[in-house]
Amino acid sequence: MGKIGIIGVGQTPFVRGYPGSIRELAFDGFKDAMGDAQISAKDIDASIICSAPEYDKQRSPAGVFAEYLGLTPQPTFYLESLCSSSSMGVRTAYALVKSGLHDVVVVIGFQKMSEISSAESQERMGRGADIQWESPFGTMMPAYYAMYARGHMEKYGTTPDDLALIRVKAATYGQINEKAVYRKPVNFEMFSDPDNAMSGPVASPLRVGDCCANADGSSCVIVASEEKAKSFSKKPVWILGLGSASTAVNMAGRDLFSGLTVAQQAGEQAYKMAGISAKDVDVAEVHDCFTIAELMAYENLGFAKPGEGKELIKGKETYKEGSIPVNVDGGLLSKGHPIGATGGSQIRTIVLQLRGEAGDMQVKDPEIGLVHNIGGVGLYGNVTVLGR
Amino acid sequence: MGKKIREVDDRFKKFGTVSFTSITKINDFVDYLEKGQVVGTKCKDCGLSFFPARADCYQCLSSNMEWFEVSGTGKLITYSKLEYAPVGFGDDLPYAIALLDYGDYKVFGRLAPDLSEDEISVGMEMTTVVNQLPNGQMNYVFQKA
Numbered sequence: 001m002g003k004i005g006i007i008g009v010g011q012t013p014f015v016r017g018y019p020g021s022i023r024e025l026a027f028d029g030f031k032d033a034m035g036d037a038q039i040s041a042k043d044i045d046a047s048i049i050c051s052a053p054e055y056d057k058q059r060s061p062a063g064v065f066a067e068y069l070g071l072t073p074q075p076t077f078y079l080e081s082l083c084s085s086s087s088m089g090v091r092t093a094y095a096l097v098k099s100g101l102h103d104v105v106v107v108i109g110f111q112k113m114s115e116i117s118s119a120e121s122q123e124r125m126g127r128g129a130d131i132q133w134e135s136p137f138g139t140m141m142p143a144y145y146a147m148y149a150r151g152h153m154e155k156y157g158t159t160p161d162d163l164a165l166i167r168v169k170a171a172t173y174g175q176i177n178e179k180a181v182y183r184k185p186v187n188f189e190m191f192s193d194p195d196n197a198m199s200g201p202v203a204s205p206l207r208v209g210d211c212c213a214n215a216d217g218s219s220c221v222i223v224a225s226e227e228k229a230k231s232f233s234k235k236p237v238w239i240l241g242l243g244s245a246s247t248a249v250n251m252a253g254r255d256l257f258s259g260l261t262v263a264q265q266a267g268e269q270a271y272k273m274a275g276i277s278a279k280d281v282d283v284a285e286v287h288d289c290f291t292i293a294e295l296m297a298y299e300n301l302g303f304a305k306p307g308e309g310k311e312l313i314k315g316k317e318t319y320k321e322g323s324i325p326v327n328v329d330g331g332l333l334s335k336g337h338p339i340g341a342t343g344g345s346q347i348r349t350i351v352l353q354l355r356g357e358a359g360d361m362q363v364k365d366p367e368i369g370l371v372h373n374i375g376g377v378g379l380y381g382n383v384t385v386l387g388r
Numbered sequence: 389m390g391k392k393i394r395e396v397d398d399r400f401k402k403f404g405t406v407s408f409t410s411i412t413k414i415n416d417f418v419d420y421l422e423k424g425q426v427v428g429t430k431c432k433d434c435g436l437s438f439f440p441a442r443a444d445c446y447q448c449l450s451s452n453m454e455w456f457e458v459s460g461t462g463k464l465i466t467y468s469k470l471e472y473a474p475v476g477f478g479d480d481l482p483y484a485i486a487l488l489d490y491g492d493y494k495v496f497g498r499l500a501p502d503l504s505e506d507e508i509s510v511g512m513e514m515t516t517v518v519n520q521l522p523n524g525q526m527n528y529v530f531q532k533a
Contacts, residue, residue, distance in 0.1 A: 123474035127408065133440040136404020137498050137527060138470065138477030143485055146468035154466070154510045204469040204484075204505075251487050252439060252494040257466050 004094050005229030005236035006386070007104075008037025008222035009348035014181040014336035017114045018216035022056050023068040026110045029218030029341070030069050033106070037222045039232055041070040044222070045102035048092055049078050050085035050109040051340030054124050055116060065108060080340070082128045083289065084375035085109055086219060087343030087382035091242050093223040103225045109345075110218035111338035121214060128376045130250045142211050142290065143203035144251070144377040149292035150205055151257030156307035160205055163291035164191040165313045167198070167209045167333055170288065172319070174334025176360045179345075181215040181336035210291040215336030219344030221351075237351045240368070241274030241385030243267060249379055258307075260293075262381025263300035263372060270370070270383040271302075278302030281324060281385075282366035283353045285346035287374040288331040297372050298326070301383070325363045343373040347384060354388050404527050406476040413443035418526070420455065426516050426528045428493060429453040439493040458495060461513040461533040462488030467499060479522070486530055488514055500529040507532065 010032025012018070018025050026049070034040075047069070049062040058064060066076040081088040086109030093105035113121055122140040129139055152158045171186035190198040191209055198209030229236035243266035248254050254261070271277055278301055286301070288294035298309035303324050312318050318326040329335055329349040332342060350369035352358045371384040399418040401410035420427045428439035433450040439458065444451045467486035477483075484499040495516055499508065513533035520526055 117475075119473070119475045119478070122472070123476065126474045130440075131408040132400075132412065134496055136407050137485055137496070138405055138473050138480055138483060139485055140470070140472070140474050142472075143468040143470050147466040147485070147487065150468065150510065151466045201469075201471045203471065206468075250440060250496060252496045254494075257487075 002226030004097050004239045005224050006221055006351055007224045007229050007233040007236055008033040009351045010036055011179060011219040011345045011348050012217045013179045014215040014217040014338055018112055022058060022110060022112050023064055025112055025218045026065045026108050029220045030108055033220035033222055044071060044104050044106050046074050046105045047071045047076040048089040048107045050089040051111050052080055052082045056112050081380040082375035083339045084343055084373040084380045084382045085340045087373035087384060090221050091244055094239055097223055097225050103228045105223045107221045109341040109343060111340040112216045113214045114216050133250055142206050145290040145292055146203040146206040148257055155258045158310050162310040163210055164188055166291040166294050170331045170333035173328045173361055174330030177330045177335055180330040180334050182213050182334040206290060212289045212332040212337040215338045217338035217341045219341040219348060221344045221347050235355045237354045237386050240387045241270035243269030243383040245381045259296045259300050260378035262378050263297060266381040266383040267301045270385045274385040280368050281370045282368050283363045284326045284370040285349050286326055286372040288327055288333050289337055301372060320363055328361045346371045346373055350386050402526055405480055405521055405525055414441045417441050421518050421526045424518050426458040427455045430456050437492050439495055458516050461515055462490040464510055464512050464514055465489050488530055498529045500531045
């Protein structure tokens, strides 16, 4: 079997309050990718529809979307792994194409978070953890990641100011990404100004500025066999490595509170499969649902040694001009985090980078890119290595 | 003949401010809470201890379990104080979720509400105690040892 390529990527702008239904939201991301790939629906052999459940009322969205997008009678199914759903979708598409079962598979990730209130959304997210033993205590995602932030701070002396630098970087690029939900600048001083919303407490030690923005959006990645990729696309991007791991859902079942084991394991698998190491990565998208998550990603992926992630951001090494540019599209923090759409959007960013089509966000001549996409509180980890 | 009423053992719905599970094979956990005990389970076949309690052992696939009480002290691994809460938990604010390390197992729960933030430090020894919630529900919280 040959290589597996990505021949088209697309996404909607990430917005608050998308003025349409979920099938229409999916259509917009799909149309963007189809325009990119320059193919028609009859060229697609199967579709995988990805989101985190319970944000909207539709049960089994796959059939509804396939009909709306003109992808019937081809097979379609729904796949979820919370915030890493669409990366898991691309992993699954890879397997379907690699096996020879299909030649072209489309992966659509979506989430319309604005159908419910922010507090309801926190309750849904909290129930992505252990509903029998943890959710009854009133858990939510910021508080779980805050427990990791405190763990990291206690072990390595990381400070809230170090985390604020990551938010400042995200906003630097969110301002120039027309798809981002949060386009405003964020400066370091906002975090020490009690009158500024960024400094408001959410779940200690995390503040408002440490948390990503909820958004509505969809993303689309079109995966193809080597033969089809070469015939359809002038610039296919190849999937070089895939890694995926899981861990105990309950915090009580874990041993590490200063990093995510799923990211370490998925990263190692993806590097091994691609035959590369961390130093070979030219540009990365990591799952910065909270600032601490990006800092841990630096260390879990081997961009920095454990405890030294803060030196990367202090030295601006993860800016566009740095030694390892990370989230130069604004990341989840500024671009936004429509859960099921996020992995596909991260992959889109890296594909555009590798094709040299990232506009103002373009990193100089990258050959290898990496996507780190986490589901739940480090419950599911997916790492994807892409190359030209 | 009248219609038979099926008795449902839904004791677990008493656990937590809001319970999302009412029927489980380890419903006795709630009876222990009512007696003032926080308990986990231990596999009688392979000896593996579990907290939170489980009806089934993943190591040897046995369902032959016995209860043990969470006793002594555990070390505070990490915690977070919440200023916002999910739907259903707003009346509890502010509260802190936390994790204790007992060596053989860990316990996830809340810090006791009367602890002030300057009394809390990672690494401190704490005990796990049953807590009656204002809405008639029960959970457990961590107190200074």
